[in-house]
Amino acid sequence: MLKIYNTLTRTKEEFKPIVPGEIHMYVCGPTVYNYIHIGNARSAIAFDTIRRYFEYRGYKVTYVSNFTDVDDKIINRAHEEGVEPLDLAQTYIDAFMEDTKAVGIEPATVNPRASEMIPDIIEFIQDLIAKGYAYASDGDVYFRARKAKNYGALANKNIDELEQGASQHVADAETARKEDPIDFALWKKVKPGEIYWDAPFGPGRPGWHIECSVMSTKLLGDTIDIHGGGQDLEFPHHQNEIAQSEAKTGKKFVNYWMHNGFVTVGDDQQKMSKSLGNFVTVHDIIKTVDPQVLRFFMATTQYRKPIGYTEGNLEEAKASVSRLKIAREALVFRQNGAESGVDAAMTTQLEQLEDAFVTAMDDDINVQNGLTTLFDLVKLMNEYSAQDVVKADTVAAMLAKFDAWVQIFGLTFATGLLDADVDAQIKARDAARAAKNWAESDRIRDELTAQGIILEDTAQGTRWRRA
Template structure:
């Protein structure tokens, strides 16, 4: 029985989807003015893992993740480069897909862009104005936060303290536009030279919070199963989404709220673009196997902070290599396997059961990985036996691939050797049999220069392409 920690109730709750065997899920996507950093990627990978486990359990998942393709940062970047905002967005959306593909992240069912939904955004805001939840003020449209009786519940904020905090941090011009310091913007009046759209309130553009309310309900309905995002989005972004959406529809917006922890760096500081302490995925995958980075990002429970350091990356590298090596060693042995009866499948099934118990506990990947390593040990022990059963070996391989696949790890042996290289490997094998060690060593060195790494095992010579 799957249980999910719901940020709204601060409890683990049994998961029950609105529609049997189907899950509708929304995760806040990036503002596309730069490459994603590994803090962004942590959220992307965390919810990809959630999605993959739901699919493993048999759910059909409709997964929606948006692009914020117009905001102050994007306008600033466009002005800096003397290009248009859509040109900035197109470039970094393309880069986003390149990066997540390398991390083996499943593509969303839908990736809506805010600028493709301007009409829907204007209609949504108009409904809020008609219901007196929003008001126009000098070309801006603002939401009456205090009017929504549940405001602050998601982030466990006291509304009077919010008022005090907001009063200290807004400028005089902004203060004059607001009827209450905690009111927030739905539509922003365009400044001279800014990208804009016509609206009932004049030329302007959408505020950030309204975009997600519009795009999530457009594709998933007024009420859907899961809404995810980074811990930093609890307030004000997700708080405001709830207020806007439930005021418009009169229905519960989301059944389960999920928030991932930060990636931290030295002194437990949050990694972010605003602090300038970030590392982009675009740069990292030039120097590290993307599968290792994926494993690093996957290997800590999604709600806990993840410490970025060279030592932790090395641990991820070592553990990933152990899993991959166990798979490849057993895969190599399967060609010589016979038919032997033993209880291997029962051992595998027990590991799978324990893996599911771990993952059913709010997607506890750390305990899940412990069980994957139990399967690694079984695979290693099995592949070292003199005789193994082909069906049982394949059962271990398939199970290891399935469980590792939930973490986004895939086993792809690069085995398309050219005829020339294959002939060299076979010639070296023969030289070893003939005890011609000089020729054997020479061929091994030549193959290494070509990027072919050989592994001499009791069951024969294995090879792989370096990197």
């Protein structure tokens, strides 16, 4: 039974999709004014891993993740660089797509952008005004938070706490435009020199929260299965999404809220963030760290738990990835000369491992327990590779299971570097050794080594793997 921890109820709940066999999933994407740091990437990797597991379990997943390309940070950065805000945003959208591809994140079904949804946003706001949930004030439009049912419940906050916090953090000029300090902006009046769009309530641009409500309901429907994002989005962003979406539709907005933990750094385990200046970008780190190692490091902590970013943890991830790769290559090697048929004892053990893996992952995507089962499979693969006789169908089944599981963690060990050519060169080397042409044998070995191919001479023949 697949269970998910629902942030709204603070409990693990049996997952029941709205449409059997299908999942509609929305995950908040980046505000694109800079390269993403690995704290930002945590969310993208965590929910990509979750999505991959849903697909492994047979669900058809429609996965929507937005780009916020209209925002104060984008506008300010664009002014600093002397470029148009949407051009700056496009630069970092392109960088995001490049960097996330490098760490094995599958493209979203749709990546909507705030700037492309302006007519829909305006229409959404007009509806909220007509229903009395929103009001215009000096060119801005605000949502009446007190009118929303159970406002603050997602973050386990009450109205009095929120009012006190809002009074301390909102500028006097903005407070004067609001009916209530806890009301939040749906539309912001244009300032001199800023990008803007015309609207019935005046020229301006959308607030941050409204875009996700509009994108989610437009692309996935009034009620969706899962909404995800970082823990820092619980309040106010996701709470405000609930308020404005349910005010407009009169329906429950999201059935399951999922929030990932932070990436922390330093002895005091500070959250990694741009504001604290303690971040490292994915764009920079993958210049020196294998992207698959970074992905494995990020994907193998259960999504709700924090990740401590250290060089030592990266080294451990590197060793684990190497161990996985070597085990696969050893078993691939044994496909040559494998006997036809099935090893019944191995089939039974594979079935037991499958049950253990699914049981672990069905418990709120517990990747750490799932990883334990993956390495139990690796142990079995290594033992089978060392046997004198192996069965072809069993080798194929082990490899298929291994590949399916590591792909959930975002890894692929494709044999892309012309395996046939490598095998041909190994045969040529074997012939040279048989003829005692040691110079030619050494030349072939050195040439393969230069291409990242490591040869191991064993009793069963020459085995090779990638460095």
